[in-house]
Amino acid sequence: MGEWGQRIRRLVLAAVIIALVVSSMSLTASPRVRVIRVSNWIASAVSPISFSLAWIGNKVGRGVSTLGNLYAVEQENRALRAKLLRYNAMRLELSEVLADNGQLRSLLGLKRALGGWKLEPASVIARSPSTWFDTVVVDRGTSSGVRPGQSVIVPQGVVGRVVGASASTATVMLILDPRSGAGAIDARSQAAGVVSGDNPVSGLLTFQLFSHRPQIDPGDAVVTSGYSQYYPKGLLIGQVIRVAKAQYGLTETATVRPSVDFNNLSQVMIVLSHPAQASVPPIFGGGRS
């Protein structure tokens, strides 16, 4: 009886533990403000050490990669020279288009709106301890005006959005995260959809299109649609590299290469406020003129 009793007790204990773990995981599957707040407290407490380690790692990593990249740089240099010739020709055409664009903007009254962007620079001090999720910790928090929901950008494009903030640090969910979900449109065809992380290793994004025949092609630029509450309209996300039919062939899915190099992410800009109308942030070439 005693042995049976002990066995049953162990089984019940195991069942209770499994139930606890499963309910805890399901409750915290998506980022929640209260849970993120706890992780932010820990991140704030260790932020000076994180910052120092990240700085040391960055310097050492750059030194090592510089040596390793010498051969690659020479090849890249040749390719870039060829590209430069093509871009110079394009620049002449663009300067005409830009002149027209400037006139149109002033006509539409957007000039004033361009000055409405308020950005807060921040340094990345830590990444997520779990390899399956893509979040980073930055060294700016509520004391600098950072709030959950604000978007984070760099001159190359969209980085992600703030999901939690303490006084001195904030957690940013990168668009590479499988649960990021940013509203996006194809800049050429205006086909709309949702962009989220593809898988943690590839560093690519999945663009799930809403339309049945979206007419999207490789090479197209993908920008934020402004339909979601988090990202302002018109921020560059990346470039389409391939298009495929989704499961059952009802919709199409595009694979997007992000314009941001997430492996070398050290400085970012948090968008504290932006004008309600469509406009370009100062670091994208917009701003006060």
Place this chain on the structure above:
Amino acid sequence: MAPPYRPLYWIVLFVFGLLVQTALLPQVFPIGYVPSVMVSLVVLLALYESPRRGLGLGIMAGALTDLLGGRLIGLNTATYGLLGYYIAKYQERFKHDQIFVPGLIGALSQLIMALAQWGILNAVGYRLPWQAVTAPLPYWVLFGLLFTPAMGGILGIRPASPAKPRRH
């Protein structure tokens, strides 16, 4: 003889491990390829502990990782806890050397933990492709193989009673 019970030392070690994993290693390894320092630390400590302590230190390491990550709380707590428990339970069967055994178990643990967590995440609705495990696995295994005994040497973690020499 079991080593003295030092939970504060474990916490300090795990916090340091988390800092290395979140701030230093991402500067060296690309996204998705960062190996787990915590797995190596759990292996190293559990190798010389009783199953109960192994379970405790695994839960401690997992809970800290979950709290800092802020998502899917319980995933690391449960898996690290089981890892610590089973390593501590079967550790007496291994010959206690300071390099080969910790290295081998460290490498195997990286493999087992990656597969277990990938399986659990897919079961709860994360559609992570198989490539998310297979592509970085060689890096993780090699890291476990080298980092675990190296950390043991640096921290001076060694068996309380060294293995007896063979009789000829």
